Amino acid sequence: MKVTVIVLDSVGMGELPDAEKFGDVGSHTINHTLEKSGVVLPHLAKMGLGHISTVKHDRPEQVHGSYGRLQEVSAGKDTSTGHWEFMGVQLEHPFRTFSDGFPKEVMDRFEAAIGTGWLCNLPYSGTEVIKDYGEEHIKTGFPIVYTSADSVFQIATHLDVTPIETLYDYCQKARDILQGEYAVARVIARPFRGEFPFERAGELRRDFSLTPPRTVLNALHEAGKDVVGIGKIPDIYDHQGFTEEIHTDNNLDGIQKTLKRMQQNFDGLVFTNLVDFDAKFGHRRDPIGYGNALKEFDDHLPEILASVPDDGMLVLISDHGNDPTVPGTDHTREYGMLLTYRPGKGAVNLGERATFADVGATVAEALGVKWEGPGTSFWSELK
Numbered sequence: 223m224k225v226t227v228i229v230l231d232s233v234g235m236g237e238l239p240d241a242e243k244f245g246d247v248g249s250h251t252i253n254h255t256l257e258k259s260g261v262v263l264p265h266l267a268k269m270g271l272g273h274i275s276t277v278k279h280d281r282p283e284q285v286h287g288s289y290g291r292l293q294e295v296s297a298g299k300d301t302s303t304g305h306w307e308f309m310g311v312q313l314e315h316p317f318r319t320f321s322d323g324f325p326k327e328v329m330d331r332f333e334a335a336i337g338t339g340w341l342c343n344l345p346y347s348g349t350e351v352i353k354d355y356g357e358e359h360i361k362t363g364f365p366i367v368y369t370s371a372d373s374v375f376q377i378a379t380h381l382d383v384t385p386i387e388t389l390y391d392y393c394q395k396a397r398d399i400l401q402g403e404y405a406v407a408r409v410i411a412r413p414f415r416g417e418f419p420f421e422r423a424g425e426l427r428r429d430f431s432l433t434p435p436r437t438v439l440n441a442l443h444e445a446g447k448d449v450v451g452i453g454k455i456p457d458i459y460d461h462q463g464f465t466e467e468i469h470t471d472n473n474l475d476g477i478q479k480t481l482k483r484m485q486q487n488f489d490g491l492v493f494t495n496l497v498d499f500d501a502k503f504g505h506r507r508d509p510i511g512y513g514n515a516l517k518e519f520d521d522h523l524p525e526i527l528a529s530v531p532d533d534g535m536l537v538l539i540s541d542h543g544n545d546p547t548v549p550g551t552d553h554t555r556e557y558g559m560l561l562t563y564r565p566g567k568g569a570v571n572l573g574e575r576a577t578f579a580d581v582g583a584t585v586a587e588a589l590g591v592k593w594e595g596p597g598t599s600f601w602s603e604l605k
């Protein structure tokens with residue numbers, strides 16, 4: 223049995239009931255992006271996008287997918303929290319964030335471990351931080367450290383100054399330090415290249431995650447299923463539970479590699495993350511670019527649907543919002559997308575799911591694997 227799950231990173235379906243606690247009242251990534259960009263998504267509409275109760279889009283009478291929206295119960299609105307919950311981990315406490323930068327103790331240990339100084343250590347937008355500190359980095363060779371509203375320790379270096387393997391080594395050293403009371407969800411390598419204002423080398427980005435508790439991916443792996451992670455998926459779960467990892471350079475590359483892998487043999491899960499929606503357009507508050515990226519995905523959807531075998535399943539989900547029309551540059555606390563497709567089966571309204579973990583529970587049941595953790599499977603509604 224072939225199951226494919228694709229995460230459209232940050233494509234939120236409107237504010238969650240607790241959005242106020244996150245300062246995100248009124249956020250609505252999908253509606254605001256479609257409004258601002260004027261883009262229409264005919265193939266996603268045929269899967270039921272406009273039938274999701276919070277979404278404003280055409281609602282064709284005949285849809286061939288099942289649709290709903292996902293509530294996030296974990297305390298957070300970042301990629302790690304969302305993805306871990308998809309696969310059965312509900313976090314009661316948010317990952318620690320460092321809105322004033324990292325404490326002296328941490329930075330002293332980091333400096334001793336890497337043997338050079340460092341720059342910045344503040345919350346920053348990744349494209350701004352290289353403009354403001356890039357030249358100094360080139361002069362001194364000191365890596366640029368920055369964070370955000372997410373639980374991240376990000377290290378930016380120029381490819382001509384710091385070899386990429388050295389940057390990854392800095393990240394591993396930071397990862398070893400940032401445990402226990404300083405346990406950030408991710409340490410992220412953010413290399414850049416070229417001349418001022420510089421360009422980020424997105425294809426060389428690497429995420430060094432905390433190790434998650436046991437997830438559905440471990441259960442699938444133990445049951446002998448194929449578990450193929452595409453894009454940053456294996457990084458997000460600290461490489462736990464995968465039989466295969468496929469790196470991608472951007473959304474289009476992720477779509478093409480997913481298609482290729484879907485068309486080859488496997489028995490289990492192909493699990494893809496498409497991050498450009500978030501990294502290139504959401505955080506950059508670029509609704510036009512965001513709309514075009516959605517259109518690009520929509521253009522390829524017929525080919526993806528045609529690659530789902532008769533007894534297979536496709537699931538499209540999103541891990542948080544990142545409304546490109548609201549102030550700031552951070553994620554927004556929103557419902558996750560839920561669209562599923564099974565060839566020849568009718569369309570079912572899957573309603574509002576109580577937790578992202580329903581996705582993992584459903585994948586496990588579809589593949590005949592026992593999952594003892596959180597989540598309620600909706601597989602019986604799709605059969």
Ligand SMILES: O=P(O)(O)O[C@H]1O[C@H](CO)[C@@H](O)[C@H]1O
Pocket residue numbers: 301346347348349369370371372373374376410412501505
């Ligand atoms: O501004 P850039 O570097 O894209 O960083 C963004 O990407 C990080 C990880 O997804 C987020 O925490 C946010 O800071």
Ligand SMILES: [Mn+2]
Pocket residue numbers: 231232300301500541542
């Ligand atoms: Mn994300």
Ligand SMILES: [Mn+2]
Pocket residue numbers: 301500501505553
């Ligand atoms: Mn992000």
